[in-house]
Every structure is written in structure tokens, then in C-alpha cells.
Amino acid sequence: MHFVSHLECALCGQHYNASTVQNLCGACQRPLWVRYDIEGLKKKFSKRALFGRPPTIWRYLELLPVQDTSNIVSLTETITPILEVGRIAAAFGLDHLYVKDESRLPTGSFKARGMALAISKAKELGITKVAVPTAGNAGGAMAAYAARAGMEAFVFMPEDTPAINQKECHLAGAKTFLVNGLITDCGRIVGEGKKTKGWFDVSTLKEPYRIEGKKTMGLELAEQFEWKLPDVILYPTGGGTGLIGMWKAFGELEAMGWLKSSKKPKMISCQSDGCAPIATAFAKGERFAKPFENAATIASGLRVPAAVGDFMILDAVRASGGVALATPESEIPGWMRRVCAAEGIAICPETAVCFSALQRLIDDGVIRRSDRILIFNTGAAQKYPEAIAADLPRIDLSKPIDWGAIC
Numbered sequence: 426m427h428f429v430s431h432l433e434c435a436l437c438g439q440h441y442n443a444s445t446v447q448n449l450c451g452a453c454q455r456p457l458w459v460r461y462d463i464e465g466l467k468k469k470f471s472k473r474a475l476f477g478r479p480p481t482i483w484r485y486l487e488l489l490p491v492q493d494t495s496n497i498v499s500l501t502e503t504i505t506p507i508l509e510v511g512r513i514a515a516a517f518g519l520d521h522l523y524v525k526d527e528s529r530l531p532t533g534s535f536k537a538r539g540m541a542l543a544i545s546k547a548k549e550l551g552i553t554k555v556a557v558p559t560a561g562n563a564g565g566a567m568a569a570y571a572a573r574a575g576m577e578a579f580v581f582m583p584e585d586t587p588a589i590n591q592k593e594c595h596l597a598g599a600k601t602f603l604v605n606g607l608i609t610d611c612g613r614i615v616g617e618g619k620k621t622k623g624w625f626d627v628s629t630l631k632e633p634y635r636i637e638g639k640k641t642m643g644l645e646l647a648e649q650f651e652w653k654l655p656d657v658i659l660y661p662t663g664g665g666t667g668l669i670g671m672w673k674a675f676g677e678l679e680a681m682g683w684l685k686s687s688k689k690p691k692m693i694s695c696q697s698d699g700c701a702p703i704a705t706a707f708a709k710g711e712r713f714a715k716p717f718e719n720a721a722t723i724a725s726g727l728r729v730p731a732a733v734g735d736f737m738i739l740d741a742v743r744a745s746g747g748v749a750l751a752t753p754e755s756e757i758p759g760w761m762r763r764v765c766a767a768e769g770i771a772i773c774p775e776t777a778v779c780f781s782a783l784q785r786l787i788d789d790g791v792i793r794r795s796d797r798i799l800i801f802n803t804g805a806a807q808k809y810p811e812a813i814a815a816d817l818p819r820i821d822l823s824k825p826i827d828w829g830a831i832c
């Protein structure tokens with residue numbers, strides 16, 4: 426019951442063996458796709474096989490790269506709910522606006538999906554030491570899954586990474602280091618340690634399997650929408666695995682003949698103008714993004730000034746008829762509060778960027794009123810106390826309560 430055929434460089438197409446440890450393509454230093462024997466899959470895996478399987482990402486096992494299920498490292502990666510947000514929709518005059526709430530996953534972000542697969546595969550390949558540079562949530566997720574697997578973990582993060590991310594890595598036993606630089610500097614440290622310390626590099630897209638975990642977002646939402654994909658998907662983009670993984674999922678589902686219509690969603694890559702390399706490259710019509718100078722945003726997951734999978738993101742956005750755009754950093758706190766106050770969903774600052782993009786997408790004709798629009802809440806607002814300003818009134822018990830002020 427294992428259908429991986431090979432790994433394939435996303436840029437030059439070079440093939441690699443999937444049963445040995447691989448990072449980037451040796452020839453062009455770009456990411457590798459995991460390829461499946463789709464014909465074999467079609468014979469052995471049908472939608473009907475899903476009935477009765479537990480509601481976790483592992484229900485799509487045949488479309489995942491783990492060979493032996495005893496290697497699965499899991500904290501129960503639950504299927505995340507899709508919630509309709511009618512009040513926000515009405516404010517924009519939209520008919521169908523939904524949020525897929527990834528904050529329910531272990532460690533409070535969708536990074537759990539990628540790390541569940543990356544660490545399971547690392548275990549299967551006999552790896553015992555893993556390392557990652559992180560803007561925040563990837564470190565927390567890797568630390569948790571490495572702990573679950575009994576692996577040694579090393580995490581490198583910019584020193585101004587949200588405090589919760591620093592602490593969750595430490596709590597999960599990862600050797601955690603603060604770096605006075607950006608995630609790209611952290612990536613360089615992991616690259617060097619890989620050679621001298623024998624770590625396996627679990628950086629975004631520098632190993633082939635995190636993307637397979639992110640792919641489950643696409644498989645899952647397709648099943649939730651009864652195999653008729655939404656018209657538009659808004660995704661906050663940092664390294665891009667989420668968007669790339671979903672697009673890969675739609676391609677595989679189409680090849681398997683599982684989709685009821687060949688119409689795929691417009692993929693909208695959303696960034697803050699504090700760090701917008703992909704939006705900038707999209708606007709210029711370029712396939713590769715230039716490093717973004719002085720990257721700064723409270724949406725820490727989007728603080729990726731240079732992404733190795735830049736062309737994969739841009740290719741997917743363009744193939745889908747979507748756009749990549751940046752919205753003002755200053756609008757993030759307002760949207761976090763507005764969505765949570767209107768709908769009770771505590772969205773992360775990254776997702777606030779997507780809400781902030783809605784009006785422009787409507788004005789530009791990218792989104793139509795009748796479209797089914799899905800926004801990803803990639804993480805829990807509770808992980809970002811720094812991004813939430815709450816100057817609350819106080820009640821002083823040494824004085825009579827001023828009931829007039831309580832309204």
C-alpha cells in the first residue's frame with residue numbers, strides 16, 4: 426500500500442530515489458516534489474475507502490509518503506472545521522465566505538501538518554537529529570513532533586520571534602537558540618550544522634515531505650466541499666508550502682478523477698507590505714522573487730524575505746488565475762479584533778492579512794459576490810500576545826464600584 430514512485434526537482438525535473446535521505450536538488454538547489462504512481466493509486470484507492478476512517482490527516486494515507494504505518498509520529502492531526510462567517514460576508518456583500526480553522530491542530534497552527542509528515546518520514550529514514558530555522562510556529566511544531574518521536578531537536582529563531590514560540594520549543598525539549606538576524610540567517614546556521622553536526626535539515630521546502638503534510642489541507646477541504654472545490658482560496662504566504670501543497674493536492678485529486686469539476690480555485694497569496702517578496706515579484710510579472718529588504722511584520726509566519734520555493738508559489742498562483750498581493754501592516758490588529766469580535770474565531774495576524782485583502786480583491790474583480798471563498802486561519806491568535814493590544818479598564822476594590830462606567 427505504498428505509491429510513491431520517485432522525487433522530482435521542481436525546477437529542472439531531475440529524478441531522485443525516494444527511499445534515501447534527500448534535501449534539495451543536487452543540480453539546481455531547488456525543492457523536490459514527491460511523485461506518486463497515480464495509475465496504481467486509481468486501482469487501489471477510491472473515495473469509498475475513506476468511509477469509516479478516523480477524521481485525521483492519515484485518512485489519506487495512500488496519497489502520503491509514509492511506507493510503514495509503524496513510523497507514523499502523530500499527536501492526532503484532526504480534520505479542521507470550515508466555519509461560515511456570515512457577518513463578515515454581509516459587510517462585504519459576499520454570499521459565501523468561510524474560514525478553515527487550522528488553529529485546532531496540535532501546537533496551534535497548520536505547521537503541525539507538515540511536521541507530522543516530515544518527522545514521520547525522518548523516522549522512517551532512520552534520522553535521529555533534526556534542525557530547523559523558524560519564524561515561529563514551525564519551530565514549535567518540530568519541537569513537539571521530535572519530542573514525540575524521541576529525536577534530538579535544534580531550533581534557530583530570530584531573537585524577536587514571538588515569546589510563545591520561544592517558550593514552546595524550550596518546553597518541548599528542543600535546543601533552542603535566538604539569533605540576532607532574520608530567518609535566512611538562521612537557515613544558514615542550520616545549513617552549516619548539517620555538515621558539521623550531522624543534523625537533518627527540516628527547513629521549509631528543503632526536505633520533500635513537509636509539503637506532503639500541507640497537501641492534506643487541499644485533500645481535506647476537497648472532501649469537506651464534497652469534491653467541488655471553492656472558487657477562491659486566500660492564503661497568507663511566507664515560505665509558501667501551504668499554497669504549493671494545496672495546489673499539488675488539487676492536481677493529484679484531478680488526476681485520480683476524484684473532483685466533480687475541473688474548475689480549480691483562484692489561489693490568492695496574501696502578504697503584509699512589511700514583507701512582500703512574492704507580491705512584488707507577481708506585480709512585476711517575474712517567476713523568481715528578489716529578497717525583500719528590511720522585512721518586518723507582526724505576522725511572524727510571513728516574515729520570510731527569500732523563499733526557495735518562490736517560483737512554485739508564483740507558478741501555482743498564475744496557473745490558478747489568482748493573484749499575489751500585499752496589504753498594509755497597520756491593518757493587522759484591527760482585523761484580528763474585528764473577525765474575533767464578529768464571529769468568535771481568534772484569527773492569527775497572518776490571517777488578518779487575508780481579510781484585509783478582501784475589499785481590494787472585490788474592487789479588482791478577482792472575487793465575485795456569488796463566489797465560494799475560503800480563507801485559511803493558519804494559527805491561533807492566542808500564540809501572539811504581542812500582536813494584541815488590550816488596554817482594559819480596571820476595577821479598584823478599595824472604592825465603590827462605578828456602575829455607570831460598566832457599559
Ligand SMILES: *Cc1c(COP(=O)(O)O)cnc(C)c1O
Pocket residue numbers: 534535536561562563629661662663664665666667668726727773775776803804805
Ligand atoms: C508559517 C505560517 C504561515 C506561512 O505559511 P507558508 O506555508 O510557509 O507560506 C502563515 N501563517 C502561520 C500562522 C504560520 O505559522
